[in-house]
Amino acid sequence: xxxxxxxxxxxxxxxxxxxxxxxxxxxxxxxxxxxxxxxxxxxxxxxxxxxxxxxxxxxxxxxxxxxxxxxxxxxxxxxxxxxxxxxxxxxxxxxxxxxxxxxxxxxxxxxxxx
Amino acid sequence: xxxxxxxxxxxxxxxxxxxxxxxxxxxxxxxxxxxxxxxxxxxxxxxxxxxxxxxxxxxxxxxxxxxxxxxxxxxxxxxxxxxxxxxxxxxxxxxxxxxxxxxxxxxxxxxxxxxx
Numbered sequence: 001x002x003x004x005x006x007x008x009x010x011x012x013x014x015x016x017x018x019x020x021x022x023x024x025x026x027x028x029x030x031x032x033x034x035x036x037x038x039x040x041x042x043x044x045x046x047x048x049x050x051x052x053x054x055x056x057x058x059x060x061x062x063x064x065x066x067x068x069x070x071x072x073x074x075x076x077x078x079x080x081x082x083x084x085x086x087x088x089x090x091x092x093x094x095x096x097x098x099x100x101x102x103x104x105x106x107x108x109x110x111x112x113x114x
Numbered sequence: 115x116x117x118x119x120x121x122x123x124x125x126x127x128x129x130x131x132x133x134x135x136x137x138x139x140x141x142x143x144x145x146x147x148x149x150x151x152x153x154x155x156x157x158x159x160x161x162x163x164x165x166x167x168x169x170x171x172x173x174x175x176x177x178x179x180x181x182x183x184x185x186x187x188x189x190x191x192x193x194x195x196x197x198x199x200x201x202x203x204x205x206x207x208x209x210x211x212x213x214x215x216x217x218x219x220x221x222x223x224x225x226x227x228x229x230x
Contacts, residue, residue, distance in 0.1 A: 032217075101160075
């Protein structure tokens with residue numbers, strides 16, 4: 001079985017400040033990990049993925065995430081927040097083959113203060 | 115850039131009625147999925163479909179749900195007799211890789227289903 005825990009249902013940062021969204025996973029086999037972003041009234045857009053290559057993964061819009069096996073974490077960061085980053089962010093894990101569904105965390109709502 | 119499309123964007127139906135949600139996955143993808151997101155909750159996996167049959171399904175996907183790929187492009191989710199608790203956003207997704215590869219699932223914009 002696999003699971004994802006996202007700490008903090010809401011995170012508020014000032015524009016220009018560091019963004020840190022936390023994700024911890026549980027998986028019985030080496031996982032593939034993903035971050036998705038959901039803007040209001042839109043679908044899910046893939047930000048970045050970890051697929052057992054480099055542990056530091058760079059994604060779109062200046063986001064990156066680091067896979068830490070010892071901590072079972074895959075936290076999402078961005079050095080400088082922009083107003084357009086305000087959205088819901090979901091961490092997801094998959095452990096099996098292509099037919100498996102993603103297991104999502106509950107999401108973190110990122111608020112950007114001007 | 116290829117994308118997953120879904121129709122309709124919003125569906126309102128009465129309890130007990132049948133609904134069909136439609137999706138057009140990315141054309142060369144092999145795996146197709148349905149997820150749902152009840153308002154304010156996390157996204158939940160319903161079912162995956164590969165080679166014209168269901169591959170995996172969650173406990174949510176009970177006998178009132180069915181999926182079909184009626185032609186080479188469409189992928190549908192049918193709910194036979196809708197209940198109030200079926201009200202949710204339903205997302206279709208597709209992925210291209212076979213086996214345990216570096217696959218990503220690409221999501222459509224969703225269909226908001228409201229059961230009254």
